Amino acid sequence: MxxxxxxxxxxxxxxxxxxxxxxxxxxxxxxxxxxxxxxxxxxxxxxxxxxxxxxxxxxxxxxxxxxxxxxxxxxxxxxxxxxxxxxxxxxxxxxxxxxxxxxxxxxxxxxxxxxxxxxxxxxxxxxxxxxxxxxxxxxxxxxxxxxxxxxxxxxxxxxxxxxxxxxxxxxxxxxxxxxxxxxxxxxxxxxxxxxxxxxxxxxxxxxxxxxxxxxxxxxxxxxxxxxxxxxxxxxxxxxxxxxxxxxxxxxxxxxxxxxxxxxxxxxxxxxxxxxxxxxxxxxxxxxxxxxxxxxxxxxxxxxxxxxxxxxxxxxxxxxxxxxxxxxxxxxxxxxxxxxxxxxxxxxxxxxxxxxxxxxxxxxxxxYSQNYARLLGYDYAKNHVLSVLNLLKEKDTIYVCGNPRKYLITSRLPELSTNGWILEYQLDYQWENFYQEFRNKPPTYLFISKEYENLIPTKQPKLWSFITEKYNQLSLEETGIWYKNSKN
Incomplete structure (x- = not known):
């Protein structure tokens, strides 16, 4: 034993x-x-x-x-x-x-x-x-x-x-x-x-x-x-x-x-x-x-x-x-x-x-870089560098995708909608997401590739608001970072 x-x-x-x-x-x-x-x-x-x-x-x-x-x-x-x-x-x-x-x-x-x-x-x-x-x-x-x-x-x-x-x-x-x-x-x-x-x-x-x-x-x-x-x-x-x-x-x-x-x-x-x-x-x-x-x-x-x-x-x-x-x-x-x-x-x-x-x-x-940190590899670190260098203390982020980005940026989500499970959202939850996002838009927004089509399909009003109020900041391997145009 x-x-x-x-x-x-x-x-x-x-x-x-x-x-x-x-x-x-x-x-x-x-x-x-x-x-x-x-x-x-x-x-x-x-x-x-x-x-x-x-x-x-x-x-x-x-x-x-x-x-x-x-x-x-x-x-x-x-x-x-x-x-x-x-x-x-x-x-x-x-x-x-x-x-x-x-x-x-x-x-x-x-x-x-x-x-x-x-x-x-x-x-x-x-x-x-x-x-x-x-x-x-x-x-x-x-x-x-x-x-x-x-x-x-x-x-x-x-x-x-x-x-x-x-x-x-x-x-x-x-x-x-x-x-x-x-x-x-x-x-x-x-x-x-x-x-x-x-x-x-x-x-x-x-x-x-x-x-x-x-x-x-x-x-x-x-x-x-x-x-x-x-x-x-x-x-x-x-x-x-x-x-x-x-x-x-x-x-x-x-x-x-x-x-x-x-x-x-x-x-x-x-x-x-x-x-x-x-x-x-x-x-x-x-x-x-x-x-x-x-x-x-x-x-x-x-x-x-x-x-x-x-x-x-x-x-x-x-x-x-x-x-x-x-x-x-x-x-x-x-x-x-x-x-x-x-x-x-x-x-x-x-x-x-x-x-x-x-x-x-x-x-x-x-021997896999996807999982072993023994090799000094973090699969998500490179995906936040463009934002990490710009973040100020008052800035907020929201992630439609892997929540690991919150941990790397030392930020917690400001919205109650869970951006990791958007595919499981019901219709009324999509409406709540839109209202919440509109009332409290984050400084930086990340949308992963798998959600690029899902959001406009499930909630066109939300997608319209994002395209109107946000500018593309950087294109990453797993998705796109956007910045609020008012910030």
Missing amino acids: ITVLSIIAIVGSIKSFTVLGGDQSLFVVIAQMFDAGKILYKDLFDFKQPGIFIFYFFAGKTLGWSDVGIHYFELGYWLIFSLVLYFSIKQYSLFYKNELSSSLFPLFVIGVYYCNAAALQLTQLEALINVPLYLIVWLLDKAYKNKINLLIAYFLVGLLMGIVVLCKLIYIPIIFAFMLIHFIFCLKNKGLTHILVTQLPPIIIGFVIPIIIFLNYVFTHHIENLVTDIFFKIPTQVINLGDQVHPERLLNSIKWFGKLMIIYLILAAIGIFLTPKKELHFFGMIIAWGIIGFALIVIQKTSWWSYHFQLLYVPIALFSVLALDYLIYHLLVYVELNNSLKRIPIILIIIAFVTHNQFKSLEISL
Whole structure:
């Protein structure tokens, strides 16, 4: 396990120098605005639930707002989870070679994640959510077996469920499946009274605590209507935007994940058939996680980004380890190698074969100027130089495109419209954008290439106002900078 932790720490440290992608830059911007006293959602709109912004807020306040600071905070998060995975799975005695395979579990979750992830996939919610989901499964299983204080266990389960809901509402079916499986097993072995009296009250209390904290913030800042729209109304309308359904994106995401994870997927398919009957309660929830998680990825038809598949790392890793442990043990028995020193090379060769794709991916990323800051490269820095040299203290900027430009210029957006997700804007949001922009035009405006046609199509009045009031300042690789003609 010391070796595994060392590998994760080294690979995680290397990847911590990766430049923040567009999504991650947006999370930092929103977290910085929250830190500056701005109101969540009201001062900068976004569709996501608050959990990811709070994670970035704690990261920024703890280790600073830099790319490295955010990523090192994440690395600490994963190292702690590595220990949780190791000590929790070791208690089950699932493996023939228990010490080795228990150590491979965190390696196959977190080490694989780090090797696979580039700028687009690092520090995304879909990966981070593996932690509370696994803790829910593990605590429920401990409670089912009466190996932990039931009051504390169920309270923590409720608390973690509340956190998951505040991270991504669409994951409710996963935690519902966990609870349904748990209640079915408990109903058979412990009875309905035990569920109603012992389990539900602490779960409910734990669940409502994070919800009440968030609702208190919502009502204090009078954004209840806005939050209701974000959580329930807008997602159902966005998912019906036919022009944002791109099957090729889903296909590319599946190819990305499948190519990197093919060996683990094959092993996981084998591992499912090796599930111990005595652990059906635990593994039933893990299987539900994998099946429902994949279904939830598919139904998000206006997204289908590659990082969504990171939700599945724990289920795939656990069944992969189960199968690999079985294969290694029976291979060593078959070749009749009793000498430990002679077994080590065979085991290392097998592990190297399984992890080959991941370390190949890591090697490629180290030599890629698109992602590795180790080479002193920032993909967005050259795109703001023309403005950076002109910016005065009172000047404001607005970016229709990658929000990383805010971080490089040390400016926060003055308008509430989210320029990173304009393609998902509904008609009334485009009208609000026009009114807001007209009332508070920024000094400098950036419009990325993908939005050059979208803005005049969706909101001709806004485009007319821009062409009338702004002069082109510079043509960049990714778009055009404009300057307000009155400044």
